[in-house]
Amino acid sequence: MTQHSVTHATFTIVRHYDASPDRVFAAWAQKDRKARWYASHAGWRSQDFTLDFRIGGREYLSIAAPDGVVHTFDGQYQDIVPNERIIYSYDMHLDRTRISVSLTTVELKADGTGTKLIFTEQDAFLDGHDTASQRETGTRSLLDSLAAFLATGDPD
């Protein structure tokens, strides 16, 4: 029998991007753009990615790690203010086990000619399957990928 537990945590990551708030927002809002920095990682195999970017809309990403474990993100948008704010809740599965439920807020603020992004995640980690430090490390890596995507310019 599984020993049930819930561990709550909150972490915040602040980044500056040399791109306007509308370009940073578009990287989250448009499926072809988000796929390039969010849904593809070297050595990982993306299986399914759907993005219905509107309040109440769903986002689903299923991606297999190099070790074969399938990571599944299943989320729902709670608030969207164009070029300013995105709020979503989601759960994460490793294969068939739900490991966490989270509420994420992404705030965009003009910062000189660029954008200050404040990423805050409030997590409930289930049954000891994940930790805040692992989640924060993974998120930092994603926000690095976003910087690389924004530096390469936008797709046509």
Place this chain on the structure above:
Amino acid sequence: MTERSIHHSTIVIERTYDASPSRVFAAWSTREALLRWGNPGDGWDLAYDHFDFRVGGGDINRFGPRGGPTFRNETTYFDIVPDVRIVSASSMTSERKHIFASLITAEFILAGKGCRLIVTEQGAFLDGHDKRANHEAGWSEMLDKLRIELLRTQVAA
């Protein structure tokens, strides 16, 4: 133009009830019971427009003081372990403004013959329309009413 802000805050509130975890869980998972205790204001109105308690399901309710502002809360259930825990996410709006988003965990823990309930509300207060003290008062009111609800159903049983 609205000045955008988000204030993140976590509330943890605990109660111990003379009722089994399964009875306390039942009070969290049935519409009729929630209508009796799940109202954050004394004497406020509360109604459910939708109720679907299952993972992936959700509910929509409206509440508020009679003649005063109406709050609308939309909840999605993400994780349900019967008699053990419920994890859900909610959005609250009032007068067409999105005022609050949250992740709510309820844990039902056997304590002697009773149940220790731990509610954790991880909240994002939006644009200064709501504040933590309102939520602390609301949870306190609801969990006091839950004690009365559990006594009532014990007598009925």
